[in-house]
Amino acid sequence: MKNLYILLFTLVITACGNDKTNDTEVVKTETDSNDITVTKTQFESEKMVFGTLSEFDFSESIKVNGMIDVPPQNKSSVSTFIGGYITKTPLLIGDQVKKGELLVTLQNPEYVEIQQNYLEVAEQLNYLKSEFNRQKTLFDEEITSEKNYLKAESLYKSNLAHYNGLRKKLQMMNISPKRVEQGQISSSINLYAPIEGYVTKVNVSNGSFVSPSDVIMEIVDTDHIHLELSVFEKDIMKVKKGQKIRFKIPEASNETFGAEVHLVGTTINDKNRQVQVHGHVDNEKDNFIVGMFVEAEIISESARKMGLPKEALITLEDGSYVLVLVEEKDNTIYLEKIELNIGRTSEDAVEILNPEDLKNKQILIEGLGMLLSDSE
Known part of the structure; x- marks a missing residue:
């Protein structure tokens, strides 16, 4: 009888151990599954959309910094040939002046x-x-x-x-x-505006004495705004005239503006090993102010490659994935998760390096919000 009890007790323990093993395997199978199901009601309410691989423009760019500026001929520092005392200065910073308009009167x-x-x-x-x-x-x-x-x-x-x-x-x-x-x-003389533009500096007031070396005021003509960019020595060989430029003014706007490389400097600044690059802005009528700091990208190479919108990607710790249609049955849509090899990226899209895995497949490209929140 003693031996019989020992045998029965051993069988019970073994049976319990097998049940735990089976439960673990079931959980593991569910966790590792790449299959996702969505009802048609969910598909429509979340405004999900299927799409396919398509061509996008992908480019290699050089990140640079710079500023908004004007050519030297569009900027004028007003001074006097012979010193004198200011008796009249009617203008303030921001005033627009015409060429030949009275700026200041001096007496001596x-x-x-x-x-x-x-x-x-x-x-x-x-x-x-x-x-x-x-x-x-x-x-x-x-x-x-x-x-x-x-x-x-x-x-x-x-x-x-x-x-x-x-x-x-x-x-x-x-x-x-x-x-x-x-x-x-x-006993007095007048100084007149040498160019048309806006007053950007006024360094005098009535009664002050100015000498020929003093700058009385500065006028800037903003009709021809351009970019002055600084490119590091290691990147300058990639920069060519005619290349496109995308730039932002981070302190003022999130909007992206366009420009084009017009001139590339031929000397390197010894202090910071940078070269000046001059760019023409596409739309000079935008509300730019001389001296604004810009962050820019010079597009050095551009190509059309197969890709997907960024909204189609599911990014997990082990990689990036998309969901493709397996079948629609009854009121259910069956999706499969496929891993991606990612190449270059743009503002709106990513390059897919394994397009053969997605060939002729319907890919979920919009409405992934619910699925992403569930995966989290």
Whole structure:
């Protein structure tokens, strides 16, 4: 009897162990299954859509940074040739100005002295010219000596050079020499806008003294906005004129803008080993401001490859998958999970390196939200 009890007890333990093993195998089989079922009601309510592999544009790009800028000829720093005190400055930062519009008025007694000197030289020039012509006539008739003739010629030409120099100086000061010759002497001068654009800097106020080395204000013409990008030495050989550029202004907008490589620098900055690349913006009418920081991608290579929209992917710890249609039966849609080999990516799509596994298959490309939440 003792041996019989021992045998029965051993059989019970063994049977319990087999039940646990079978339960584990069932759970494992369900967990490892790649089959997913969806009812037609769920399919329609989640707005699921089937699609197939298609061609997308995939590109290799070089990530760079830079800024919005304008060409040198579209930017002007206003200064004076002769120092003076500001008596009128009607403009503020942001004001639009036309070429030739009054910017500031300066005053200085030195302006009066220059005009006086010019007027004196102009009056003396008439006498010296007359004397030169008289001595020339006398010399030609052998009435006067060559010495007197050469002296008169020297005085006249020296005074003429002085006259022309002062005349040019007045013109640079925006003072009319003709008005000065008529006796109209002014103690102030005006500075006018050399280009059309917007005032971006004003460094003076009424009463302040400015010297020729001081920048009074800055004007920028924004009609031709461009990109100034910095490309590292290791990438510069991939950059060519005509390549497309995608860029964003991260501090101002999430929108992506387009541009094109126009010029590639030929020298490397010794400090940071970078080369300047100049790009033309596709739409210069966008609301860009000079000096904005940009993050850009220069498209160095582009090709059309087979791919899928990013929304079609299921990303798990062990890889990326898609769901393909197996069959529709009764009110149920049977799906199968297939692993993907991923290549290049774009903003909207991914390249599929194993397209033969998905050939002629219906792929679930929209409405995966419910399935993804269930898998989580």
